[in-house]
Amino acid sequence: MSTASRSGYRRLFPLLFMVIAFYSQAGGIMLDSTRIIYAQDAKQRNISIRNTSTDTTFLVQAWIEDAAGRRSSDFIATPPLFTSGPGNENILRLMFTGQQLPRDRETLYYFNVKGVPSVNKKALEGHNALIIAAVTRIKLFVRPAGLTPSPQVAAQQLQFRRNGNNSVIIENASPYFITLTNFKAGNAALDSVMVPSRGQITVALPRDAGNNLTFSTIDDFGAVSPPRPARFN
Template structure:
């Protein structure tokens, strides 16, 4: 979690970046998904944003970052900025406007939604007040058509290899695969996302012996059943 603070005129604004794994929620603003699968040839995709607060009004701002975490103009979000009333629902339209992306694998971006609560300036006059603006950040995958294997079958293609104090994970598929509930024997390992047609590794704790088991996160943000890892 990253926090940024700015204080002016007795009011402190604190920005909190949240990396959600379950339902995306921050200060009464919720998204209807924890990830976006954007078909590469689609004209647009959409994300529902709800204000679950009974009284709170929020200023909602949205933008897209590239895989390095920098703001990008590859996507247009409409509306980029709007006021969300209590109990209301709005639709964000996500439109790709960048150059041609690879056709043999997914491309990774991040969709950010910042919710700033409204305040009564007159009521706050002369008071020191903390205002929290929360940013929900979810993965956005641009997926070409016709990729093989299917996204459902991709996790079983992962390959694992012990290399000293690390467990190497090779992903030969065209998808970004988030590996979770990873275990070596009875030792739990950290979660990791492995890029398409690439390798990455996680530290192995001392005494981690036995078979490797893992789950992955599917297109709907759910966790797949555990399966035994295939060792190289």
């Protein structure tokens, strides 16, 4: 290794140590749920945001994206920008202000929260530091009233259909978005997937997967169901 390379590593190690030390002590911004169910006729929905740090203040920004990941003006998040002190719990209000959505199925959005940690300039004086803003992104489902069947029953009614030797089509006739996790083909683990409401997706499979597929689903509260076998039609 050259002298210049050794010198670069000597400068890099203290910087990485400072970053690691900062995040091991700082805690962060946490949400009270892993997904949001927004009743379509509701005037608003409150979201709890907590600062788990004991010594760091965060500048917190919130925004909503549509299903394609584009910033959406269909929701207002109030306040959209605020500071959260150590150990604070803040309540953010979500209000739907967009056009009328379908009433026979859920509509998908994404709720985003970014926490930027404050910097102790005096403590960092004379040092290099890398401060990283962390973004939490969770699913936001707008759900009309009166949908049938229940979400629990809907997950049991998913249909699977082989598409050649290397993929399977998953069909969801229900009005809910259904997330499959702990997805396996035999003993081979597959990526988690989300099947759209009244829609379908195609998932690649190992060549020798056969029809031995099992999966779990995630409910409204983020709990994971026991594994169940796929129903092939």
